[in-house]
Each structure stands twice: as structure tokens, then as C-alpha cells.
Amino acid sequence: PCRAYMSVKELKEALQLNSTHFLNVYFASSVREELAGAATWPWDKEALSHLGGVVLNPAYYGIHGHTNTMIHEVGHVLGLYHVFKGVSERESCDDPCRETTPSMETGDLCADTAPTPKSKLCRDPDPTNDTCGQTHFTGTPFNNYMSYTDDDCTNTFTPNQVARMHCYLDLVYPRWGHGKKPTPIPIPPMVTGQTKESLSIYWLPPISGVIHEREQDKLCDNCAEDGTFYQYVHEASSPRVCDSSGYWTPEEAEGPPDVDQPCEPSLQAWSPELHLYHMNMTVPCPQPDGCILELRFLHPVYPDSLTLWTTYLSTGSPKALADIEVLIEQGESIHLGPLDTFCDIPFTVKLNIPKKVSGVKIYTFDERMEIDTALLTSMPHSSLCSSCKLIRYRVLRDPPFANGSPAAPAQTRRQFVDTEVTPGQVYRYQVQAVSGTALGEASPLLVHVHGAPYCGDGKVTMSLEEECDDGNLMDGDGCSRRCKKEKGFNCLGEPSLCYVHDGDGVCEPFEKTSSVLDCGPHTPDGYVDLWAVKAYSSHQDAKSCPASLVTGEPVVKACKSHLHDVPKDLSLAAWFPCSPSQDNVQDPDEEKVPLGEEGVWLKVCFERAVVPTALLVFLASDGTVPSNKRKPRVTVQLSNVDGLNHSLGTYELSCQQYPLVINVTHSQEDPSRWAASALLNFSSSLVGVAAVALRTSAQPGSSDPSTCLLQHEEGHGHQRYSCVYGACVESGSCIRPLLAHAATLNCTSDDPRYMVCTVACEKGFVLRSSNGKSLGPKQ
DSSP: OOOOOOOHHHHHHHHHOOOOSOOOOOOOOOTTTTOEEEEETHHHTTSSSSOEEEOTTTTTTTTTOOTHHHHHHHHHHTTTOOOOOHSSSSSTTTOOOOOSSSSSSSSSOOSSSSOOOOOOSSSOOOOOOTTTTTOOOOSOOBBTTOOOOOOOTOOBOOOOHHHHHHHHHHHTTTTGSOOOOOOOSSSSOEEEEEEESSSEEEEETTOOOOOBBTTOOGGGGGGGSSSSSSEEOOOEEOSSOOOTTTTTTTGGSSSSOOOSSSTTTTTTBOOOOTTTOOOTOOOOTTTTTTTEEEEEEEEOOOOOEEEEEEOOOTOOOTTTSOEEEEEETTOOOOEOOOOOOOOSEEEEEEEEOOOEEEEEEEEEEOOOOOOEEEEEOOOOSSSGGGTBBBBBEEEEEESOOOTTTTOOOOOOOSSEOOOOOOTTOOEEEEEEEEEEEEEEEOOOOEEETTOOOTTTTTOOOOGGTTTTSSSOOOOOSSBBSSSSOOOOOEEEEETTTTOOOSSSSSGGGTTTTTTTHOOOOOOOEEEEEEOOEEEEEOEEEOTBBBBGSSSSSSSOOOOBSSSSSOOOHTTTTTTTOOOOOHHSSOOOOOOOOOOOOEEEEEEEEEEEEEEEEEEEEEEEEOOOOTOOOOOOEEEEEOOTOOOOEEEEEEEETTTTTTSSEEEOOOEEEEEGEEEEEEEESSSSSTTTEEEEEEESSSSSSSSSEEEEEEESSSOOOOOEEEEEEEEEEOOOOOOOOOOOOOEEEEEEEEEETTTEEEEEOOTOOOOTTTTTTTTTTOO
């Protein structure tokens, strides 16, 4: 009553214009004067609700230069990114979305739009200084509706963009069209079995997922073929006061799941957390019930199961899911008690309750738990699905069937057994969806010679380019429905038995280039990796957290997120910045390195100067913490022997990138292309580093054989430490080491410059290097 305006969300809430059947376009002035329009992505949970649609700024609508704004925003609604996404909207040079060539997998995900930076010019942009090395862009889609070029120039969508928009019209907005023609079946039917007298085939439902005849105002889109009814949360509430930032509200738990990365903090879920901007402050959930989230479903049903998406949990939280209270339609409730849940997979519990369920209450004592949504699944043959008519399918065959018809009678089942077959005969099958009298487009063609091998027969057939065959057509079990090995799996035998190979402790030949965990770091042919030989840090202590732990190859072969308490064995194998408690117990004679404005820094020195192609950082921990929604970052500089610096930029830290590979680009004339040391500035003091390496070409001229790291320290380098280089001295011959408590010591040498020794310690002793790093049992 005291305002003369409404927010866009308030306007949508007041109008309640559902987006299921229509595209709603709103006009609203914005305090951000440069904002001409905004749109809802088709994968947003608001896409089909009253909060979806397009918002246009009337200050720009229809004026010169903005006449195509609505087309641009509708492109976003139908799943199109900006054409400059892979260049101007990437996070870093190592961003997996970075686009250097047109691709269906990077950038705007369209292979017929060339990479381009953001530009308003009606021509290719001028050459620019790009930190990733690419400076000249040609053949750019400056006339594309999804560019930022002025409207006088924009006039086209590409075929890939049109196809992408049609996909989302079929998948997300099928009710926008008034036609009842079913969408096509996306892939050819698949052979599931054959005998001498028969052939069995199976096919997927239409690409839209709609398996019932289209009728307005029916609930059939939520019904499975057996009459099971599925529904996500309709309304969510909590007595817990929301965070002042406006994030983590109960409304985030409504609708389908939309958290992008499970087990990572997200703003697209409900959480009891109250301090977004104060990561060290928490308000515990009150006793005796804890924090409560109430989830209501629109249609009470006889339940089969409840699925809960808990997408984030505090480390070691003992009572994350303290209780689930099932709310019965008549006002009763049933408590399920404490339950175990995980953040990387939805939690499903069977509900053996012979009464209609209308909602649930979630109880937790984990104030940082995040809940994305919940799904209530009914028993089969729900009354809500009783009036739904399944679409039917026609199997088309060439040659025709015995009665002369090219099609078998329509049926509702998605499998067909052809008993009119002859061994050695070539058969071509297609499947067509039928809705009422409307026929969909026929599926792609299956061509099969009766009696020939096929994917799914349990035999690996090289002529079919099969990598495995486990006798089924399921994805996710290691052998895909196309008989290809799935990522992270290896398959053996017939039928194939598949197993997860990475991390099993066995270095198999095929994973030597990919598994650091099993095989250690891999250096590609034609390259050499120089490991750090000296290290200094702003947060180091000679006893509790020496920076020298990052020298040499990594002992730690895996990275961990959300690591609050560092295990002792890990602290002996990787460097973690000293905490205040560790600083207090350091040697009084050891000068403490002050923490300046640069935060946590680590400087590493390499034995000689090289022309680098990449810097490799092996993390023991990425420094992520609960409630901090920004990922930790590292800013990297390389220095040559004269102290000349070359910035490599800033990068996000994530255990999903192990190791973090930072590519180095430079011109041949650049004097800073030589590097002998690296400086890493971390935004988090919880990061852990196991090793740092500088990769260079093995070709002559990539290394300076005359300049070596000196053993003494001097100068006024970074925070009093520097890597001092001078003329190399002639290497002497190796001598057999003297080791106390060595049970056996066998050394061999083919060259006076190095020696290989095998050591076995006496019982109760472990081998440790001079820098304090524990060594593996096989070194």
C-alpha cells in the first residue's frame, strides 16, 4: 500500500498466468536501464509456471535498434544461448564451455555458429588481445538473432538453432500447439531377441515423453503407462526465518529438481542456512525438533514411494535427516524416524501406507542441508490416470507382412514379436506413434539381417564396432545400449561384465594416460614434466606445514572437497596452509612469514628455466566450504630467471579437475616465455596442494641447460623468498645412500648422474623424504 510499483515477481503472482499452454510476455520497466529484456530458460523449474515467460522493457520495445528484442528473448525461452557464449561468457581459458571451433558440445551448443566475442558491429569483430591466445575471429554470426548486433543487421537463425528450438517445443512446451499429432520416436527400434522363427524388437516412447493422447486440462502428462501418477512439490513452507539475502527460501523446493551440481552449495534449493555472506556464522537448528520444511502435493494419492533430493550436506553431520513425517489427507501423520541420505543421489523410501498422502515434513539438525525438491509416486492404476488413453504404435516393415500390409495392427505396448521371418532375409523396421486418428512421423530405420549378430545378444561383435555386450540395452551399467563402454568403466568377457576401473588400485594399460589415482601422473609423448624442487609460502611452518611438501611428484593421488579437519597422513603428504593454531606452535627460532594483502600464496621453483606449455597443479583439497557459494580461485604467475613475470590469469579450483592444467601461450619473441618459477595466490586458506609441475616440450631449445637453481637463498623476492639461478655445475656421480632401519637396500645405476634404489623398511618404520613427505610403499 505504500509503494507505487510492483516487482516483476509480484506482477506475475497477481496475474497467475500459467505458462503450460501459452507463452506469456510481460512489459515492465527496469531499474537497470540497460536491460532490454529477460526470459526463463526451458530447464528452469519456473518455465511452465506463472513465473515463466518473457519480460520486456517498454523503454526499449519497438525503438530503432531493439525491434528484434522479443525474438532474441523467445530464443532463450526455447533453449538458445548467445552466439558469443563460448568466448565472452566463459569463466576462464580452461572453461569446458570455451569454444574455439564450431561445436555441438561447447559454446552455444550449435555447430553452425562460429565462435565470436560479444560485439555490436554488423561485421566480423576487430582483432583483439585474448588471454587464451585466439585474437582473430572470422565468419562470425553477426547477423544472428542471438547476437548483440543492432537489429538492422540481425535476420536469421541457423538450422541447428531451429532444430534446438523444435526440440524444446516438443520436450517442454508440447501444449503450446493445438495439434494432436504425436511427436516422433527419436531413434530406430532395437533388436532384443531372435530365434530361427521370430525376431523381437523394442522402441522408446516419443521424444516429448508424452505417452497419452493429448487432451486439454488432463493430468495424463504425469501418468506412466501402468497408471502410476508422479507429482513434485506444489507448495513449500518453513517456520525457519529465511536468509536476509532472499536465497534458500522454501519456494526453491517447489517444482522439479533444478540444482546443477549435487554435493556443491547451490542457491536453487531450500536451506536452514541464515548467513550467506558470513560463512563462519551459523544459527543451530532449535531443539527438540530441529529445522522443519513442510512440502505439500496438489493431489493426495495412495503412495508407493517418496523421493527426496538432498543436494548438499555438511561434512560429518550426524542428524542430517532426523525424521520424515508423512502427512495423511485426513489430518493424521506417520513418523518414519531418522534416515540416511546422500547428496549425490536422490533418496527414495517406500511408503507402505494404505491411506492417501498429501504432504511430508522434513526435520533436520544440519543447518546447511539443502533440499531441491521431492517427488511423490502413487501406486499403479491411480484414479487420476483412469481416463487417460495411451497412444498406440504401428510397426512398419519392408518387405510387407504376409497379408500384404506394410504395417502391423496398432498396439499400446512398446515391443513387437515378428513371427513372419526367414533366416538371411533383410528386414527394415520403423515405428509410428498413433494418437486418435493423427499419425506421427515414422522413426529412423532399423535394418537387420535375420540371424545376424546384434547389440544386446551378449557377444562382442567387432564388425558392428561393439566395445562390449552385456546382453541388455540399458544405459548406466557400464555397457551402453549402443554396446559402447561408458565413461569410467571397463568391460570383459561375453556377456560383458563391467566394473569401475578408476581407483581400484590396479594400473591397467588402457588407463595409463587417464588415471592419476591408479597409474600416477602421465606425461604425454614429446613432453617433459619438471616437478618443483623448492617451495615457499605465506603460511608455512617447518614442522607442522612445510611448503616443501609440494616438491617432487604427488604422493596424494586424489583431491577432496569440504575438508575441514586434515587427517594426519594427508598433512604429511601435501601442503595445507598453516592455521592460527599451527602458527602458534611453530619453532620460535623460525621466522614466521607474515600474511600480507596477497592472502595465501605459494611460490615454487624448478631446477632450470624452460619454455612452458602448461602448468599442472595437483590439489589435495580444493578449499570449498559450506555456505560459501563462490568456488575458491587461484591466480597464477610465471617468472623467468630475471624475475620477469607472465600472468596466466585466475582459475576456479575444483576436485573435478585433477590435476588443474593451465595452458601457457606465448609468442616466440616474448622474453617472458621462459619460466623458472611459479607464484600461486589462493583465495581460500583451506586449499591443499600435493605437487606442482611445469610441462615443456622435449624438443631441443625448450630448456636452458646452462642455468640452474642455486642451493642458497638470497634477494628480496616474493615476501622475502626468491628462486636464485646461476651457472650450472658439473654433476657428480651418485653414491649409495645410508639409511637407518632399512631391512633391505638394493641400488642399480646405468649412468653416473642417477641411481635407482629399492628400499624395504624394518617393521614399525616408514620411508620419508628429506622434505618431510611420506613416500608410498613401492618407491
